Amino acid sequence: MPTTIPLSEAKSSLSSLIKDVSETGSEYIVTVRDKPAAMIIPMPKPKPNSLNAFGALAGKRPVASPEEEKASWAEAMEAKHV
Numbered sequence: 001m002p003t004t005i006p007l008s009e010a011k012s013s014l015s016s017l018i019k020d021v022s023e024t025g026s027e028y029i030v031t032v033r034d035k036p037a038a039m040i041i042p043m044p045k046p047k048p049n050s051l052n053a054f055g056a057l058a059g060k061r062p063v064a065s066p067e068e069e070k071a072s073w074a075e076a077m078e079a080k081h082v
Helices: 007-012 014-024 066-080
Strands: 003-006 028-032 035-040
Touching: 003 007, 007 014, 007 028, 014 035
Parallel strands: 003 028
Antiparallel strands: 028 035
Protein backbone atom coordinates (compact mmCIF):
# COMPACT_ATOMS: atom_id res chain seq x y z
CA MET A 1 0.00 0.00 0.00
CA PRO A 2 1.50 3.35 -1.04
CA THR A 3 2.24 5.97 1.59
CA THR A 4 0.39 9.27 1.15
CA ILE A 5 2.50 12.39 1.44
CA PRO A 6 1.58 16.08 0.94
CA LEU A 7 3.30 18.00 -1.85
CA SER A 8 5.06 20.37 0.55
CA GLU A 9 6.68 17.43 2.34
CA ALA A 10 7.56 15.71 -0.93
CA LYS A 11 9.25 18.89 -2.18
CA SER A 12 11.36 19.27 0.97
CA SER A 13 12.49 15.64 1.06
CA LEU A 14 12.42 14.59 -2.59
CA SER A 15 15.98 13.21 -2.70
CA SER A 16 15.38 10.98 0.32
CA LEU A 17 12.04 9.81 -1.14
CA ILE A 18 13.72 8.88 -4.43
CA LYS A 19 16.49 7.04 -2.59
CA ASP A 20 13.91 5.13 -0.52
CA VAL A 21 11.91 4.20 -3.62
CA SER A 22 14.95 2.98 -5.54
CA GLU A 23 16.42 0.99 -2.62
CA THR A 24 13.30 -0.52 -1.04
CA GLY A 25 10.66 -0.36 -3.77
CA SER A 26 8.40 1.86 -1.64
CA GLU A 27 5.59 3.76 -3.34
CA TYR A 28 4.29 7.23 -2.49
CA ILE A 29 1.14 9.09 -3.46
CA VAL A 30 1.69 12.87 -3.53
CA THR A 31 -1.37 14.90 -2.63
CA VAL A 32 -2.31 18.50 -3.39
CA ARG A 33 -4.98 19.89 -1.04
CA ASP A 34 -5.67 16.34 0.19
CA LYS A 35 -6.36 15.03 -3.32
CA PRO A 36 -4.05 12.50 -5.00
CA ALA A 37 -2.04 14.25 -7.72
CA ALA A 38 0.94 12.02 -8.50
CA MET A 39 2.59 8.76 -7.62
CA ILE A 40 6.26 8.02 -7.07
CA ILE A 41 7.00 4.39 -7.89
CA PRO A 42 10.17 2.44 -8.68
CA MET A 43 11.26 1.99 -12.28
CA PRO A 44 10.50 -1.51 -13.65
CA LYS A 45 13.54 -3.73 -13.95
CA PRO A 46 14.63 -4.04 -17.58
CA LYS A 47 14.13 -7.39 -19.25
CA PRO A 48 17.36 -9.10 -20.18
CA ASN A 49 18.07 -8.50 -23.83
CA SER A 50 18.47 -11.83 -25.53
CA LEU A 51 20.00 -10.19 -28.59
CA ASN A 52 23.10 -8.17 -27.89
CA ALA A 53 25.87 -7.00 -30.16
CA PHE A 54 28.01 -10.06 -29.55
CA GLY A 55 25.34 -12.75 -29.42
CA ALA A 56 22.84 -11.67 -32.05
CA LEU A 57 24.60 -13.48 -34.86
CA ALA A 58 26.25 -16.22 -32.85
CA GLY A 59 26.09 -19.45 -34.79
CA LYS A 60 24.56 -17.79 -37.87
CA ARG A 61 27.74 -17.49 -39.90
CA PRO A 62 29.79 -20.51 -40.83
CA VAL A 63 33.39 -20.36 -39.67
CA ALA A 64 35.79 -20.00 -42.59
CA SER A 65 39.51 -20.48 -42.59
CA PRO A 66 41.70 -17.44 -43.28
CA GLU A 67 42.56 -18.89 -46.70
CA GLU A 68 38.86 -19.24 -47.60
CA GLU A 69 38.17 -15.67 -46.46
CA LYS A 70 41.12 -14.36 -48.51
CA ALA A 71 39.94 -16.24 -51.61
CA SER A 72 36.39 -15.01 -51.16
CA TRP A 73 37.57 -11.43 -50.77
CA ALA A 74 39.75 -11.72 -53.89
CA GLU A 75 36.80 -13.09 -55.90
CA ALA A 76 34.56 -10.26 -54.71
CA MET A 77 37.16 -7.62 -55.67
CA GLU A 78 37.68 -9.25 -59.07
CA ALA A 79 33.96 -9.32 -59.76
CA LYS A 80 33.58 -5.70 -58.65
CA HIS A 81 36.32 -4.34 -60.89
CA VAL A 82 35.67 -6.40 -64.03
